[in-house]
Amino acid sequence: MTALLALIRKEFVSLFGSPTAYLTLTMVALVSALIFFDHLKLYNQILFVYSTPTMGGFSSDAIPDHINLWDRVFFPVMETLGLTLIGAVPLITMRVFAEERARGTDELIVSTSLTPTSIVAGKFAVTYLFVTLMMLVSFVYPATAIERGGIGLQHLAATFAGLTLHGIAIASIGLACSAFASSQLVAAVSGWAVAFVLWDFSWMYPFVSEGVAKFLDGISLHPRYGSFAEGIVSLEHLVYFAGLALVALAVSRFAFDLRRVGA
Amino acid sequence: MSEAGSGGGAAPPDTAGRGVAVEARELTRRFGPHVALDALSLSIRPGETFGLLGANGAGKTTFIRLVTGFLLPSEGSVSVDGISPVSRPAAVHARLGFVMETSRLYPELRVVGFLRFMAGARRLSGRTRDAAVARVIERFHLESVKERLIGNLSKGYQQRVSLAQAFLHDPPLVIVDEPTGGLDPVQQGEVQDVLRELRGERTVLLCTHDLEEARKLTSRVAVLNAGRLVAEGPTQELLGRDDALSLFRTPTEQTP
Numbered sequence: 001m002t003a004l005l006a007l008i009r010k011e012f013v014s015l016f017g018s019p020t021a022y023l024t025l026t027m028v029a030l031v032s033a034l035i036f037f038d039h040l041k042l043y044n045q046i047l048f049v050y051s052t053p054t055m056g057g058f059s060s061d062a063i064p065d066h067i068n069l070w071d072r073v074f075f076p077v078m079e080t081l082g083l084t085l086i087g088a089v090p091l092i093t094m095r096v097f098a099e100e101r102a103r104g105t106d107e108l109i110v111s112t113s114l115t116p117t118s119i120v121a122g123k124f125a126v127t128y129l130f131v132t133l134m135m136l137v138s139f140v141y142p143a144t145a146i147e148r149g150g151i152g153l154q155h156l157a158a159t160f161a162g163l164t165l166h167g168i169a170i171a172s173i174g175l176a177c178s179a180f181a182s183s184q185l186v187a188a189v190s191g192w193a194v195a196f197v198l199w200d201f202s203w204m205y206p207f208v209s210e211g212v213a214k215f216l217d218g219i220s221l222h223p224r225y226g227s228f229a230e231g232i233v234s235l236e237h238l239v240y241f242a243g244l245a246l247v248a249l250a251v252s253r254f255a256f257d258l259r260r261v262g263a
Numbered sequence: 264m265s266e267a268g269s270g271g272g273a274a275p276p277d278t279a280g281r282g283v284a285v286e287a288r289e290l291t292r293r294f295g296p297h298v299a300l301d302a303l304s305l306s307i308r309p310g311e312t313f314g315l316l317g318a319n320g321a322g323k324t325t326f327i328r329l330v331t332g333f334l335l336p337s338e339g340s341v342s343v344d345g346i347s348p349v350s351r352p353a354a355v356h357a358r359l360g361f362v363m364e365t366s367r368l369y370p371e372l373r374v375v376g377f378l379r380f381m382a383g384a385r386r387l388s389g390r391t392r393d394a395a396v397a398r399v400i401e402r403f404h405l406e407s408v409k410e411r412l413i414g415n416l417s418k419g420y421q422q423r424v425s426l427a428q429a430f431l432h433d434p435p436l437v438i439v440d441e442p443t444g445g446l447d448p449v450q451q452g453e454v455q456d457v458l459r460e461l462r463g464e465r466t467v468l469l470c471t472h473d474l475e476e477a478r479k480l481t482s483r484v485a486v487l488n489a490g491r492l493v494a495e496g497p498t499q500e501l502l503g504r505d506d507a508l509s510l511f512r513t514p515t516e517q518t519p
Binding site (some may be wrong): 002003005006007009010013014017018103104105107108109110111112113114115259260261262 | 292293294328331332333334335353356357359361363364367368369371372376379380381382383384385386387388
């Protein structure tokens, strides 16, 4: 445990010792603010149109049901935020293993009391904590929309959990890609590619059999993320995210064994 | 496949001050069709400063990686203090300190932070850790730079930091890979002075392609050429030969 704690402390110092962490946090905060205010502006314009005398003035009866804060602001913001995270998270994960490998410091830390499993676990833990921090930064505006929409704390918690689990899922994919790469660029690009492919398979359904479509739906990120945004926390979806993280951990651990045999 | 770092016996051994033996028996390592190390048999005695010499690509680094357990042998065996790094890597890691080539450090960490991390990674904590860090800072004359970022240090100081981390847990075996590569003559002298102080104190395995460095620091050497052991013996005897340089030439480079 002493060795693992030392690694976790070192990972935090390394992460916040580089500008990438601050740039990514700033980028996520700015982009989430832009996305939110863009949708809010559009929503206000629609409300303004419906509130003009020819459209029925300020009578709430004149505003159709589908023009509401939930459908016009919150959902589109969460959807765009989910895609934004696919772009941002691999920028953090790309360096985690690839940088150690490129520097040759992986050889140094493996010669200590740190086992490959504890190295992988420590690096995953720190990355997950950072992603949670990133989610807190990006969730400020959607949280405002939920609060203003009168949706309630439970829904707010479910949505934040969904956003965080989505970020952690992308981080897991990015870390597994980083474990096999010596180049940070290769790690980032492969992380983006795998996450984008896993994001949504629905466009493929017309071209494949029902069984294959069901399987693809089962491994897609989007349906799980979307259900959390609707306030639904199901065990099936939690198992999906936990399974994805465990597979990524095992794959990253396997990268160490692969190096030992020299493959 | 065994877990590198597992296998028990990770408690610091009580062999410091005497050194431990390193034994290789018919040690072979292949990378696809390429044989990096070919049936190497070698004995390094406890407490001696042993030089492993060879040109670039001769197999020195592969041998080190097999001793530390970073790589698995294709055939044969290697042991440190009678313990295999394949089956009990943690026990081997507790007995060795590893100094890599210059710049294989964390440039974003401060010297003292890096040493604390490495001490923690060696399972030293609390006062024991702080005492170990203070001891190596004093021994390797790092007091004036301990709060500086490693990336801002000269190569000579970076190599001192690299040496310092290897001594945190007072290991009976220190493996030093190309310690003066890329250093200027003054820095080379400083690092060699530090290594000279270690003679007789513990087992030192020094990998280098610098013959002068081997003459100054080692008592016995082995020469690798294209993965094979081509000579082994007392340093002065072996490197004093008129044809010493020919030991390093690959067959295609040999003059007719």
